[in-house]
Amino acid sequence: MRRLSFASFTVLIVRVAAAALGISLVLTGCQGGSPPGKPPTETGPTTASPTSGASGSGAPVAPSGSATPSGVYKPADAKGKAQNVPVPVMPELAKENTKEGLEAFIRYWYAQQNYAIETGDQSIWSILSTEECLTCKRIEKGLHDSYTNGRWTSGGKISVPVIEPLWTAGAKVQQAKVQVIQDQANYFNADGSTGRPAEAGTNSAFGMFAVFRSSGWMVSSLGVIK
Template identity: 40%
Template sequence: MRTAQRTLTLTALALLVLTGCGEQKTGSIPEPSDSSSASSASGASSSVSASATAQETEHYSGGSKAPDGEYRPADEFGPAQNVPKPVKPEGMNVETTEGMELFINYWNDLRNYAMQTGDVTEITKLVDESYTQELEFYESLNEIYNSGGWVIGGTRQIHYNKDLLTSDGNGAYSIGCNFDVENLVLWSDGKAQVFDNSDYIYNGIELKVKFKNNHWTVVTADILESQNG
C-alpha cells in the first residue's frame, strides 16, 4: 500500500508541475523521499502527525466542517469545502469568437474547480481524446483526492490576446495566451510538497480548440517560449 501511494504521489507531482501543457520540461520535478523534510506553504503548519493519514482521519480546511454553503479554501488542515461548481454559460456552443471565449473561460473555471475538489467529471468532456496529457492530469488529480490527499492553490487565470487568434480551417482555431498559475502545495500521506509557479506566466502558450458537432473541445496547449528560462 505504501509503494502504491508513493507511485501515485510521484505521478501526481509530475503532472501537477506540467500543469497540463504540452512541452513543459519535467527534469526539475522534486521527488519526495522518506529522509527529506517536507516543505510547507506560507502559513501552513509544519507539525503534521505521521499517524494522521487520510485513512485514519477526516480532514477539514479551517480545522472543522464548514456549514453548508460556506466556502473555505484548502489549507494544511484539509481540502477546500463547499466549492461553487461552475455553470455552463449560455451561448458557449456556437462557432463565434464570443462563443470560443466563453468556452475557454468555462474550461478554465472547471479546471480550477477540479484542483480544489478532485471532481473531473465535467471537464473531461471538454478535452479532445488526443490530448492525453491533460486527461492523464485529470485522472491523477482525481486519484489524489480519492486517496485522501488534496491540493492548496494551483488555480489558474488565462490571459489571451485576440490579435493572436487564427483559424486553421475545419473548425480549428489557435490563440496566443499566458497562463498565470498560482503556487501549489500537494498534501499527500501527511506530507506537503510545494511548487513555485511564479514564473509560469512568462511562457507563451498556443492554445488550440476545435468546434465540431455543435460543441467546442480543447485540442492542446503548447508552450512556445520561456522568457525567464
C-alpha cells in the first residue's frame, strides 16, 4: 500500500470523542489505500471489532527497545498463537512533556497495541489511556473478545508512517494527527477453525488527544478523520 502524506490531505473538521474535554479539532485527513474495515462504533482505530487491518509499506510501529523473551519469536498463524513476542519497552523520550516526547509516546502506544493484538495481553496498553477515552475502551473490549475461550488473532499488525503533533505550549491537552495502517486480521478458534470472517486492511487518519500527568502521557480521546 502506498504511503500517504498529510500535506496532501483535504481539510476537514472532525469532532473526536472528546465531549468530556469540550473541544473539537480542525484536522486534515483522508481515508486512503485499501477500503476501511469495520471501525469501532465511535471512530476508534483498529482492533475494536476486534481488529481491522491494512497491509501497507508504512514505517513499522516499533519502540526504541523491547524485552527479549526466552525462545525464538514466532508470529501467529492458522496453526496457533504467536510465541515469544518481544515486549515493547518505553523509550526515555516518551516520558518527556515535549513535542518530541508526545510523538515517541504515540509510537510506543501503538507498539503496545500491536503486542496486545499478538498476545491478548493488554495489561500495559490499557493503562496508557484515560477512563474518558471511549474509543480506547471499545478497543480493549475487542482485544479481549479476540482471545476468549482459546481464540487468537493472526495478522492485524499496525504501522504509523506519519505522526504530526499539533503542539501548543502550555496546553493541558495536546493533539496529534496520525496515519494508521493495519494489516488484514484473521481469527481462529481454539480448535483451529475460523473464528470470524477476516477483516480487510485499512489505511486511515486519526486525531489523537493526549494529556501529560504525573505518571506520564495518556491518550484521552481518539477518532477517525473522515
